[in-house]
Every structure is written in structure tokens, then in C-alpha cells.
Amino acid sequence: MKKIVVLAKQVPDTANVTGDAMKEDGTVNRAALPAIFNPEDLNALEMALTIKDKIAGEVIVISMGPPKAVEILKHSLYMGADRVMLITDRKFAAADTLATSYVLAETVKKIGNVDLVLAGRQAIDGDTAQVGPQVADKIGFNQVTYVSNLKEFTDEYLIVERDGEVQTEVIKTAYPVLLTVTAEANTPRYPNCRKMLHYFRADLKDNFRKDELSVAEENDWIIPTCTMDDLGLEEDRCGLKGSPTKVHKIKSIMLKGGDLKMYGTEATDIKQLVRDIMKDYVEVN
């Protein structure tokens, strides 16, 4: 029986950035971007469920974010998570990786007796890959980053493959440990239909009418939240205040637009292009 925590983040879908995603002043218009489950966090969740399916365990998905992030927690329930928790507070806004990892680490400590923490390798909005290791540091766990394959696992240990860039490393580690998981590691499962029907109505407590609450409670539809005070956190270490890095300036990326020499598609034009390439770049012996 293993207690497994998955760290999951809702991110803007940066792959589908359209015209109105950028505001006039060059900042990002988050409202115009669809929000999705950070792709590699789905791989982390899949790994957690794989382990649970085989050696029994409890999978708890936690996310720090605004109330809207409840969407990915519902999705986690559809996939088979046992419990989810939204860590939300206005005071968490504008957190960098240090402040984010503080909040997540304290949550993991509060959950208690955790054997395994799984995070995505990186979130596609910032691509920093820092939150996982920084949580490991704060909870005092061993870590293996860039896990590209879960080879073997028992109650006592895990054997994983790590993408070491120039080599693949086969690593055995005991619990407790934090792994950051890459997209290569597995294929996330589809939501389970039965669970989807059941948790379809799951939501934050505030979003239920008073007279619905008892039914919601009976059905386990209420997604628990945790605030800064609930976790007993130091305000100075949360959000903007707790973030050593500050965004000084942001600009949207414009094309440089250089001197562009166009060639036609006639044979003679292509011949000229080849000549120009040869002249400058190909060493003729």
C-alpha cells in the first residue's frame, strides 16, 4: 500500500496560440487561451495509477491554482485518482518556482506518510522544470528527474530509466522518492466512463446551492480546497512576496524581418541560388 501524490498544473495551451492571445501591450491574454492539463503531468498521473493498479495504493492529485483548475482535478478523478485537492488562495498569485514549491511541499507534508511524489518534467507555460526538484529538496526526498520509463516496481523499490541526454541511466531507488516524468514514459489512459458519469457534477463547495450540499457530500462531489491559512503557511514565502524572481519586462516576439532576397522557380533562378550557396558555403577542393 503506497501513498502517491501527483503534482498537476493547469496551463494555457501554448501550442495553440492565436492572434488574440496577445494583448496590445505585448502581455499574454490568458482568457483567450484554452486551459489544459499540463501534458507531462498526465504522464505522471498515469505512472501513479499504474503503480496503484499493481501494488495497491492511494493516488492523491494536488494542484495549486485558481478555482478554474478544478477542471484538471475532475479529469484526474475520471482517470482514477482516489483523492484530489485544490490549493488555492489569492495570496499565491504570481508565485515563481521557489514560492510554488514551498506551498506544494507543505501540502505534501500535511498529507503525511507519502511514499512517492510524481511530477511532470516541466509545465508548458514556463518550461522551467524546477518545481519538481524544489519540492523534493523541501520535503527531503531523493529525486530522479527525466524519468522516461518505469521498468520495475515493488513495495520496496522502483527501477526507472532516466534520460541523461547523452546516455540512458537505469536507476534503482527506494521510497520515499520524487520522480519527474517525461512524455516518453507512457501513454495516459482515457477517462473511465463510469467515473466520468459519477464525477461529472464534482465541483468546489461554493459552487453548490445550499440544498444540493448534502447530495454532493454523499456522492463525494465536493472537491476539497486548501488555503494559505489552512496549511499554516508563512505569508512571506507565498506568491509574489515569496518569489525572489520578478518579471521586469515582457514583450511579444516579433519577426526581425531582414533583407530577403527572393529567387524565382525557373531553372535559371535555381541555378543562381545554387551558385550563391556554392560561392559562400561549399569548399571546392
Added chain:
Amino acid sequence: MKSVVFIEKNPVSNQLRNVSLELTHKAYTLSNPLGGEVLGIFTGDLLPENSDELFQFGMSRLLYYTDERLAHLHSIAYKHILEAMIRSEAPDIVLFGATHTGRDIAPLIASSLKTGLTADCTQLYIDEYKDKGKILYQMRPAFGGNILATIITPDHRPMMASVREGVMLLPEERLNFPVKTEAFPIDFDELWIKSEFLGIVPKVKKVDFNSANIIVSGGAGVGSEENFRLIRELARALGGEVGASRAAVDFGFVEKDHQVGQTGSVVRPKLYIACGISGQIQHRAGMEESQRIIAINKDPEAPIFGIAHMGIVGDLNEIIPVMLRYLKEEG
């Protein structure tokens, strides 16, 4: 303005990784004008064979702790050792290569030191900031490369940043600093070793972008694995390397090792020929610093033409064979 650079070697070849040289030089350009020195910090089983080269790029001293138990990346041990080195020197700036090793350890250290770490910077410079004096300005793409953010760490020291390999340029000229390596004393704690390395499988590196003067890249517009042969042939005829967009890799036209861009390699050849590549921001992030860019694309509105120096609007399947023919004639 004192800088510390994390020095890393290729565990297979035992040679310095290029990024260590690139960052040493970058740190030198940041620190030297302000009278600061650049230190290297290294841990592992053995010093890199060519570690003396660091002193040609502006390093003053290299601190190291070697121990055969550290042949592999034991994150916790590496963290304790490197953190002790950083604390003993109290630098203003710490730079890490954004490699799979750097990205494993740098966040641990930043967490322990309770300071800021800016990942994957593409530009670093020093300037005044309000009443804080001179600080490090760290520019990095964010939001999938759609914006460029300037990040600062005004109130904490050290100011930490990581940079990907190939992003900072090496200078032409070499310095001649005396080689000065210093063993750093550590009370090694066996408990820092928490993982067991059961095996190492070297990845066969099929692609060498670093030494290629010319890169011919194909994108989704190539259309099929079969057509991708044209890209390979053009690369071969020009003595260049084969690159690809992520779309070409996702469609299975070519292996992932060839991918150029934000999640692929950052390349900077003398000549980059983009065939059937639209030039999305994530692709440009890996190639726009190329000295010359040729775009072949049938859509005259493709963003790639916005950064290209030479271009042809047309079907690559018709154009490349003609190019190959003339290359044979001329060559």
C-alpha cells in the same frame, strides 16, 4: 560582480561539455568589466580531461571535489557539495548549463539557498536597477516561446540562471589565464548516495549539429518519409547535417535526434536551409541565430520568410531535385 559557473563533463567522453566553456566566457564578460572573477565548480569521479581549456575563456579558479562514488549523478550528493562551494565563495551570479544534469541540480541548490533561478535564458546582461545597484538581467522565452520575458532577482543573492548549450557564443580569441585548480574539502556523507545505478546505456548520437556549417531541415511540408530523402540528399550534397521541425518528427519522417527548436537542438550554422517549414516560434527559437537562412516554402506568407535571407516560393519536391542536379554540375 563575482560569478560561479557549474562545470560539467560528458560522462561518456570525459571531456568538458561545450556549455561549460560557453558559460565561462559569458560569466567573464559579465564579471570582468566590474572587476569580478569567474570561478568554476565541479564534482564527479574525475576532472574532465580538458579542464585546462576553461582558463582560456576567462576562468580564474576551478574548485573541485572528486570521488569515485560520484561517477553518476547522485543529485543529493551533488547538491550538498556544490552548495558548499557556492556558500564558501558567496558569488553574485551562478550559471548552470540547462542540460539534464544542470536542470536536475540547479533547482535543488536554488531551493536550499532560497534564491531565484531563471531557466533557459537566451540573453544575460548587467545593468543598474533602481537603488539596488548593478544586477543581472535575464531574458528568456516563455509561454511556449510566444513572449520574451526579462527576469530579475533584485533582492536575493546569488542570482542564478541556466542557459542551454549553443545559446551563448564562444569568442574567436583565447585568453591565457594560469591554470588554477583547487581541491575543495568536503566531509562526504554516505547517506547522500540514495540511488543505485544499475546500468548506463550510451545513446548513439546520430546527429552532429555542432560541427556542421550547413544544416538542411525539412518540415511537415516535405509530405512523407519517402520525400524526406530529398532533404538528406541535399544535406549530403552540401556536406551538411539533416535537421527537422517537430512536425516532421511527429509525422515520423525522421528521428527525434534531428529536431531543431525549443524542445530540440539550438543550432547556429553558417547556412540553414528550411524546406517546407512554416517557421513557428518554437522552431525559430532553435535556428534564428543562423548566419544565413534560406527558406523554400510554397506559401509566400509563411513566417519563415520573415527571418530568411534568401527564399523561394514553390514546391520543394520540384525545387530540390533541380538544386541537386546543378550541385552535381557545379561540384
